[in-house]
Amino acid sequence: xxxxxxxxxxxxxxLAWVTAERxxxxxxxxxxxxxxxxxxxxxxxxxxxxxxxxxxxxxxSLMLALPGPTDAQHVALTNLDWVLxxxxxxxxxxxxxxxxxxxxxxxxxxxxxLTPDDVVVLNAQPAxxxxxxxxxxxxxxxxxxxxxxxxxxxxxxxxxxGGHVDxxxxxxxxxxxxxxxxxxxxxxxxxxxxxxxxxxDLYRFCCAEQNIALRDEAVDGAALVARAGAGDAAAEAAxxxxxxxxxxxxxxxxxxxxxxxxxxxxxxxxxxxxxxxxASRFMAAATDKGRMRGVVERTPIFLVTNKRLGVLGxxxxxxxxx
Numbered sequence: 001x002x003x004x005x006x007x008x009x010x011x012x013x014x015l016a017w018v019t020a021e022r023x024x025x026x027x028x029x030x031x032x033x034x035x036x037x038x039x040x041x042x043x044x045x046x047x048x049x050x051x052x053x054x055x056x057x058x059x060x061s062l063m064l065a066l067p068g069p070t071d072a073q074h075v076a077l078t079n080l081d082w083v084l085x086x087x088x089x090x091x092x093x094x095x096x097x098x099x100x101x102x103x104x105x106x107x108x109x110x111x112x113x114l115t116p117d118d119v120v121v122l123n124a125q126p127a128x129x130x131x132x133x134x135x136x137x138x139x140x141x142x143x144x145x146x147x148x149x150x151x152x153x154x155x156x157x158x159x160x161x162g163g164h165v166d167x168x169x170x171x172x173x174x175x176x177x178x179x180x181x182x183x184x185x186x187x188x189x190x191x192x193x194x195x196x197x198x199x200x201d202l203y204r205f206c207c208a209e210q211n212i213a214l215r216d217e218a219v220d221g222a223a224l225v226a227r228a229g230a231g232d233a234a235a236e237a238a239x240x241x242x243x244x245x246x247x248x249x250x251x252x253x254x255x256x257x258x259x260x261x262x263x264x265x266x267x268x269x270x271x272x273x274x275x276x277x278x279a280s281r282f283m284a285a286a287t288d289k290g291r292m293r294g295v296v297e298r299t300p301i302f303l304v305t306n307k308r309l310g311v312l313g314x315x316x317x318x319x320x321x322x
Contacts, residue, residue: 002029003061004049004095005318007106007310010067010079010140011196011268012036014311015049017059018318026319029055031311042084043092061097062089063318065106065310067141069161073100079140079197101317102159103310104143107266108135109157110313111147114264114306120274122265123283123301129153131260136162136253137267137304138246142191146257157313162253163191170248170288177205177241190252193245196269199224199238206237221269243276247285254299255292266304277303 006015017030030053039045046062068078073086086098111133130149137143142163147155167188169175181188181201192198200218207214212234219227219235227235254263270277287296306312 001060002057003063003318004059005063005311005314007065007103007314010036013045016311016315017053017055018315036080042082043089046093059095062095063099063314065103065314066100067103070100070102075100099321104135104145105157105159106310106313106317108145108147109316110309111135111264112155113312113316118306119302119304122303123299125298125300127262127300128260132257133261134253134257134259135264135266137265138195138269139267140196142195164189167193180205190249194249196221202238202241203234206234210234243282244285247282251286251289251296254296255289258295259299263299263301264304266309270303271305
């Protein structure tokens, strides 16, 4: 059996062609990463991948991890102008079996495939065997999923749209940020302050706070890091604020799930800001939870550095369904 597994993001997509082996294993035949904006539809992306994979057989199934709720196998992506329907894609692509899962549900499944070399420890606490696990992370958006072990110790993943819950400021400066964002977006979720989408708003806020004239062009995370490195005080402040907000969010996740089996931070942004995430600012914000500080302090927290987490989880999920 041959299948395609994919991790679809607002910025980039990673696809893998996998063949199941008779002994129960699997072999990776081909893998490639693509910029999401280069394709008008997911169908176009899959067709391009099949051409470039140059396999002698057609795929039997397609498993896609998607950012957004997978309602009846019909998904309007959260931060990408694609609408996917499994039945429509099955007819269009001629692939017999097509299945969608939430992208962070796939990331959660991928956690079981990580090695110690794939993570950096941010809070060194012992992980409990069969303890609850959670995975969250900022990429283009902000994702969250959790994992519960069954009676046999096998983890089952559950998706959520937790990144879209209401943002709650922790201090007066964050309250000013909330008010500024409300004038632009109306509803302000945690994704509005902890994601790639948030970078420009955070920079504009820090410029206003420091009475620095705004430039016309929008900035993304890479531009923000470059400006900070060039001595831009507002960019440096925006990155510090982002890390504080990220820490506060991770602390919230620790309180919500008490993931004694491990709280994993995924997403491309954390890996790019690894040095800042390992500094004291991040964990100080994470543990700033008043009477519940100890709950966060006892949580093992890991930063995932493996860029293939989502596609690893999609592969594992596809094999389970095969």
